[in-house]
Amino acid sequence: MEAEPFIILGAYHVITLLFIALLAIAFPLRYKKKSLKKRERTAYFLGLAILTLEFFKPFIWHHFFDYAWILVIPIHMCNLSAILIGIFLLTGNKLLYEVAFFWGLGGGIMALVTPTVVYTFPDSEYMMFFFGHGLLIVVIGYASIALGNRPTMSSVKNGIGVSLITLPTIYLINFILGSPANYWYLGARPEGENIMNFLPDPPNHIPLTIIIGIFFFCLIYLPFWVYDKFKKDAQ
16 A cells, blocks of 8 residues: 555544544543552553653654654654653653643644644554654543643643743754754744744744744643633532
8 A cells, every 4th residue: 555645634644633532532541440550550651661762763763764863853842742741650740741741732733733744644654753643642641531630720830931941942952953953843844734834934933933832731721721610610
C-alpha cells in the first residue's frame, strides 16, 4: 500500500485523531477502578516508556528519516511536555503535571490537527509523528483520569509563567544554532496549514503567539472552571 499526500482532516487523519481520543479516554477509565498499586505501577511504566521514546526519537528521526541533528533536539513544546509528564509519573511533582498538561494538550492537539507531515498513512514518518504525539495525549489522560489529577486556576498561572520564562531561552537556542533550527516555531512558520499562517511574519508573530497561547490555556481550563462553579452553586 503506497502512501498518498497528506490531507488535513482527510479520512486517515480523522480516523487517527478519533483513535487517539478514544484511547486517551478509554485506557485511563479502565485503570481508574483498579487498585492504587496497579495504577501506580502502570504510571511508572508509562513514565519510563515516554521518557525512553523521547530519548530515542532524535536518533530515529536522524538515522531513519534523514533529519539533521539540529532539527531533532527534544526541546519543542511537545517534547518537553512528554519529558515533564514522564518525570511526574516517576516522582509525583505536581508542577510538572501542571505544565505538561497545558503544553501537552495545547501544543499536542495543535500538532495532531495540523501535523508537519507530507504523506498520510501508512507512511512511516506519519506513523512515527502520530505515535509520539498520540502517546503524549494518552499519558496525560492517564495521569488525569486514572490517577485523579486535574488542573486548578493556579495551574493556569503556573503554565503561563513557566511558558513565559522558557520562551526566551528557546529563542536564544534558535539564535545560537542558526537556521534551520526553529524550535517552538519562533523563527519561521511550520510547514503546512496552521494558525501561524494568519499571523505576522516571524519574529513579529511572537507577541500574538503569546496571547493565543494564553487564550488556549484558559480554553483548556474552562471545563474545569465551569464544573467547579456549578458544583459550588449546587452546595
